Amino acid sequence: MAETSTTRDEAIRDLRGLLARLQDAPHDSTLWAALPSMLSGYPELACHLGTKAFELGRLTDAELLYQRSLTEAPDFLEAHLKLIDLLEAGNRLSEAETACGAMVRAVPVVPSMLLRLARAQTSVMRYDRAIETLDALLELDPLNPEAWLLMGEVAANSYDRIDLAVSAHDRAVELAGSDIEVLLKAARYFRYNRDFERAAGLFRRMVELDGRVTFRPDFCRDYAECLRETGHADEALRIAALGLEIYGKMKREAPHETWEWLSVLQADILLQAGVRDKAAEVLRSIPMLRPTSGSPYGRSDYLPDTGARLERFRRIVENRDVVVALQGPSLAMLEERIDELADLDIRYATVSIFPPVEDRVLARIGRQVDILSILNMAVTRSWYDELTAFLTRTTPNLLITQPYALGTLTEHGTTQAEFLARYDERLLYAPANAGPGFPSRPLHVHASNTLSGFLPALVMGRPRRIFIFGADGGGSPEVSRRPYFFYADINTDETEVAEDFLTRPDMIDYRGRPDRLNEVNRRLMVDAINCDKFLDLSLMTLRESLGVPTPPIYNVCPHSVYGLFPRINVDEAIAMLTSGPNGS
Numbered sequence: 001m002a003e004t005s006t007t008r009d010e011a012i013r014d015l016r017g018l019l020a021r022l023q024d025a026p027h028d029s030t031l032w033a034a035l036p037s038m039l040s041g042y043p044e045l046a047c048h049l050g051t052k053a054f055e056l057g058r059l060t061d062a063e064l065l066y067q068r069s070l071t072e073a074p075d076f077l078e079a080h081l082k083l084i085d086l087l088e089a090g091n092r093l094s095e096a097e098t099a100c101g102a103m104v105r106a107v108p109v110v111p112s113m114l115l116r117l118a119r120a121q122t123s124v125m126r127y128d129r130a131i132e133t134l135d136a137l138l139e140l141d142p143l144n145p146e147a148w149l150l151m152g153e154v155a156a157n158s159y160d161r162i163d164l165a166v167s168a169h170d171r172a173v174e175l176a177g178s179d180i181e182v183l184l185k186a187a188r189y190f191r192y193n194r195d196f197e198r199a200a201g202l203f204r205r206m207v208e209l210d211g212r213v214t215f216r217p218d219f220c221r222d223y224a225e226c227l228r229e230t231g232h233a234d235e236a237l238r239i240a241a242l243g244l245e246i247y248g249k250m251k252r253e254a255p256h257e258t259w260e261w262l263s264v265l266q267a268d269i270l271l272q273a274g275v276r277d278k279a280a281e282v283l284r285s286i287p288m289l290r291p292t293s294g295s296p297y298g299r300s301d302y303l304p305d306t307g308a309r310l311e312r313f314r315r316i317v318e319n320r321d322v323v324v325a326l327q328g329p330s331l332a333m334l335e336e337r338i339d340e341l342a343d344l345d346i347r348y349a350t351v352s353i354f355p356p357v358e359d360r361v362l363a364r365i366g367r368q369v370d371i372l373s374i375l376n377m378a379v380t381r382s383w384y385d386e387l388t389a390f391l392t393r394t395t396p397n398l399l400i401t402q403p404y405a406l407g408t409l410t411e412h413g414t415t416q417a418e419f420l421a422r423y424d425e426r427l428l429y430a431p432a433n434a435g436p437g438f439p440s441r442p443l444h445v446h447a448s449n450t451l452s453g454f455l456p457a458l459v460m461g462r463p464r465r466i467f468i469f470g471a472d473g474g475g476s477p478e479v480s481r482r483p484y485f486f487y488a489d490i491n492t493d494e495t496e497v498a499e500d501f502l503t504r505p506d507m508i509d510y511r512g513r514p515d516r517l518n519e520v521n522r523r524l525m526v527d528a529i530n531c532d533k534f535l536d537l538s539l540m541t542l543r544e545s546l547g548v549p550t551p552p553i554y555n556v557c558p559h560s561v562y563g564l565f566p567r568i569n570v571d572e573a574i575a576m577l578t579s580g581p582n583g584s
Contacts, residue, residue, distance in 0.1 A: 014038065026052075032061040036068040043073035047082060054086055062086055074106045077113075084116070091416055093124045093377070093407035111141040118150055124408055125378045125506065127158035145182045148172035152189065159508055159516045166195075173202065178209050184216075191226055192448075193526055200226035215246055217262065221269050228272070240269050257440040260286050260545075264438055268537050276540075283438075283544035292439040301403075302429050302443060303420070309428045310460060316370060316396050317461040321346045321582055324458070325357045325369075326451065328472030328524075330557045331485040333570040335361045340574050344582040347371060349458060351450040352379045355386045356486035356501075368393065371461070373400040373454035375432045375447060377408050378506035384412050391423040400428050400457045430457040436538035438545045446538050448530035456538040459548060464581075466553045467573050473528030473561030474521040483510060483520045490517060528561040535564055 015038045022031045032053065039046040050065030063086055069079035080103035087096035100117040107113065114137035121130035134151045141147065152168035155161040169186045176182040187202035203223040206213045214220055220243025227236035247262045247269075254262060263286050270279035297306035323346055325331055342365040349371035350357045358368055372390060374380060380387060391399060406416045420427065432447040437456060447453030451471070458466065470485060472478075481489045488499060490510045502509050510517045542548040553565040556573040568576075 015042075026056060027058075032058060035061070036064050039065070039068050039072070041072065043069040043076050043079065046072065047076065047079040050079070050082060050086075054082070059086060059090060070106075075108075077103070077107050080107065081116075084120070088120075088123075091403045091407050092410060093120070093404075094410050096120050097124050097126065109140075111137055111144060111147070114140070115144070115147055115150070118147075118154075122150065122154055122157075125157070125376075127154050128160060130154045131158065131161055143175055145172045145175035145177075145179060148175060149182055149185055152186075156189065156193075159513075159519065162515060162519050180206055180210060180213055183209075184213075184219075187226075188222065191222055192530060194229075194529065196226045196229035200230050200232070214242060215250070217247070217250075217265055219243075220246060221265055221272070224269060225272055237273070240273055243269050256290060256292070259290055260438045260440050261435060264436060264537070264541055264545075267541070271537055271540065272533075280540060280544050283541055286545040287439055296440055296442055299441065301431050301441075303424075303427060306428070306443065309425075312396070312425065313371075313398055313428060313461045316398055317347055317463050319462060319464045321465045321467065321577060322371070322458065322461075322463040323348050323577070324451075324454075324466060324468045325350045325361060326468065326470035327353060327356065327484040327486060328470040328557065328560075329476040329478035329482055329485050330472050330559070331357070331361065331470030333556070334469040335364075335485070337570055337574055338362070338364050341365065341577060344577060346577065346582055347463070349373075349454075351454050352376060353383060353484075353486075354390070355383060360486060368395070369397065370395075371398050371400065371458065373430075373450055373457065374405050375402055375430075375450050375453050377405050380405050381408050381411060382504040382506045388423075391426045397426060398428060399423070399426055400430050400454060402429055402431050404432070428457070430454075436534075436541040438541055442542075442546055442548075446534045448534050449527040452531040452534040452538070455535055455553070456542060459539065459542060459550060462548075463551050465551050465576075467556055467577065468554065468562075468565070469556045469570075469573075471528075471555055471557050471560050471562050472524070473531075474524030475528075475559050475561040477559065483517060483524070525561050532562060532564040 018031055018034060018038065022028065025031065035049060036046070039049075046065045046069035050062045050069065053059075053062035053065060063083065066079050066083040066086065069076055070083070073079070080099065084096050084099045084103070087093075087099055097120040100120040104113055104117050114133055118130045118133040118137065121127075121133060131151070131154055134147055134154065137144065137147050138151070148168050149172035152165055152172060155164035155168055169189055172182055173186050176186070183202050183206050187199045187206070190196075190199035190202065200223070203219070203226060220239050224236045224240040224243065227239060244266055247266050251259050251262045263282055267279040267282040270276075270282065295307060297310070303309060323341070325334060325348060338361055347370045348362055348367055350369050351373045354369050354372050362368055369390070374387070387399075390397065403416065406419060409416055409419055428443070430443045430445050430453060432445050432453045434441070434444040434446075436446045437444045443457065443460065445453040445456050455466070486501075487510070501507055508516065508520070510520070539550045543550055554573060554576070555562055555565045555567045556570055558567050558569050560567055
């Protein structure tokens with residue numbers, strides 16, 4: 001017994017000595033590496049030191065210390081939460097979901113833990129799992145507005161509980177009381193889905209609860225749009241004017257990048273109000289009033305040497321025409337006429353699910369996709385092998401993506417760092433859902449769907465003209481039979497043999513589910529309408545604040561819901577492409 005006590009005393013003395021040395025040399029890797037093995041019996045200290053390591057940017061050491069803490073005390077909630085925070089901060093989203101599941105199994109369940117798990121499942125687009133978790137949570141805590149809000153978000157993205165999307169948001173609003181965050185998220189859901197009456201009512205309720213809410217950067221813009229769409233033109237003008245005034249005041253003391261963002265918001269308010277010349281004037285003033293010093297491409301949210309990546313991108317495009325092949329049913333028109341483009345020196349681009357575009361269309365003329373955009377992790381998960389094959393081709397090509405789309409790489413036995421190192425020169429980051437690009441962050445994109453994120457990035461490649469095929473936007477005459485061109489006609493027979501791609505994760509099966517088919521087309525239409533709005537602002541911002549011209553862009557789908565660009569038919573498109581400088 002005395003020997004054990006002595007050994008313990010020596011271990012404590014050694015640990016104290018190491019901690020003292022670490023105090024003087026906080027970046028000594030040898031000291032950090034020695035710590036985990038010395039913390040037997042000290043789960044709280046291991047967790048505390050993990051947090052210190054995390055604050056110092058020593059993420060590997062922090063992870064080892066959190067794991068040591070959990071080895072010592074598997075039910076230590078704080079260590080579970082800290083580990084999940086670390087994994088999410090590193091964009092290791094699949095691992096974060098797994099860690100949340102481990103927490104729920106190890107610690108006596110409370111509603112907040114189930115909510116954290118459901119959020120992690122939602123972030124990796126495991127909507128079926130999230131619904132199960134939220135069902136369990138709402139049995140425990142049926143009056144939780146955040147749980148109902150998340151249930152509405154999940155239902156709006158999945159195809160299993162379509163009916164819950166609106167009703168769950170309504171229930172969250174009923175329970176929210178004066179919770180501005182819940183009300184604001186619900187208002188934005190209804191606004192995006194064009195239920196402007198509901199959204200306007202919620203914006204009005206928030207102003208009545210707390211007038212300071214108008215100082216949130218995009219509140220007045222969103223509220224003014226809802227008022228305008230519901231016929232309250234005078235009130236919309238008043239709120240828009242208030243927004244312009246508030247953003248002007250906020251700009252006086254704002255740091256450089258925030259100042260630029262507030263200027264873009266002012267332009268957006270003016271653009272939505274139909275005052276295009278004034279919007280352009282505000283955007284042109286950005287580089288004149290606050291010139292950006294140095295290169296804007298050295299940001300931590302861009303890849304290293306992004307300036308050189310852009311140059312490689314421009315060499316691939318090199319002022320050629322670009323055909324963007326989307327997957328709407330009308331892409332069949334290009335499929336029928338693709339032979340007429342066989343000898344042309346043009347570039348081909350697409351978004352998301354690209355193998356059917358290559359296999360069904362481009363393979364007929366011996367071509368492949370040159371420029372690909374994937375902003376969604378579900379596509380990476382479903383088509384990972386094809387994506388890595390794309391990135392190892394001998395011909396020059398480019399993947400435009402963002403960290404979120406790579407958040408599940410551990411499911412394929414690799415990490416984001418390994419993926420970036422392996423395919424480095426083929427990658428360009430364009431962070432989505434971060435507002436349009438402006439001088440301080442020229443590659444950021446504003447995305448309602450992948451097209452609205454991809455087109456501004458494509459314009460940065462300086463194409464001569466852009467021809468978009470397959471952009472039905474839910475408006476196809478084929479809508480009752482197929483959602484995308486590569487699906488077979490869908491009937492109500494659930495015994496019909498499934499197509500091969502339907503066995504992949506995250507691919508939606510519409511056989512025998514007319515409700516799903518109706519819903520996907522509703523979502524495509526909503527996305528298309530919002531895409532027009534996002535692209536109008538994004539392309540204007542690039543033109544006026546960065547001097548990046550918008551090339552002629554044509555929508556080769558006469559029945560398309562997308563309305564921002566001229567709609568032309570396939571005969572006109574083929575004639576334009578085959579005339580002029582596109583010889584092989």
